[in-house]
Amino acid sequence: KAGVTQTPRYLIKTRGQQVTLSCSPISGHRSVSWYQQTPGQGLQFLFEYFSETQRNKGNFPGRFSGRQFSNSRSEMNVSTLELGDSALYLCASSLETGFGYEQYFGPGTRLTVT
């Protein structure tokens, strides 16, 4: 099976702009989670989608939003970009099982805000 893919891989934006990142999960996986990774903060949970519904959200401002489509592909959007939004954005997909579930990460989108 193909792994998790993310597009674009690299992005440079200026403050105040908005950006949309895309994630395609492993075929058959219905859950997609998004994370922000920065050197000082590690992996911070943004939100998780399952069957087009956001099931959980991390402690990020409302400028960060997401959605999931019927084919399980997911997008996240960041509006009014700030310098501090520069980070590696990772998505991960999982096949929900009844007791614990394994997440598989995509390669990430490196966002630079200038």
Added chain:
Amino acid sequence: GENVEQHPSTLSVQEGDSAVIKCTYSDSASNYFPWYKQELGKRPQLIIDIRSNVGEKKDQRIAVTLNKTAKHFSLHITETQPEDSAVYFCAASTTSGTYKYIFGTGTRLKVLA
């Protein structure tokens, strides 16, 4: 709120020695504990995981132990090799109600040849 503490933040060992990384979680409802390895410029890769109904799991040179009472789990790497050098992340998750992972802050392991 939920929290996972990971120690140490950096660890240097000689090739062939063992390495131990420890994590402590706060949410008693956590029942799944994966470990990820992230090499420079690459995505995190799942290397081993353990569920709350098991106390220990081993896969070749890697093992994970879980102490539910103490809310503590550890990664053990034996006979370390230079290719083990990477950042390792622990995580805790619960499948009851909320579906999310809480990650530790990572341990940079350097294996010296």
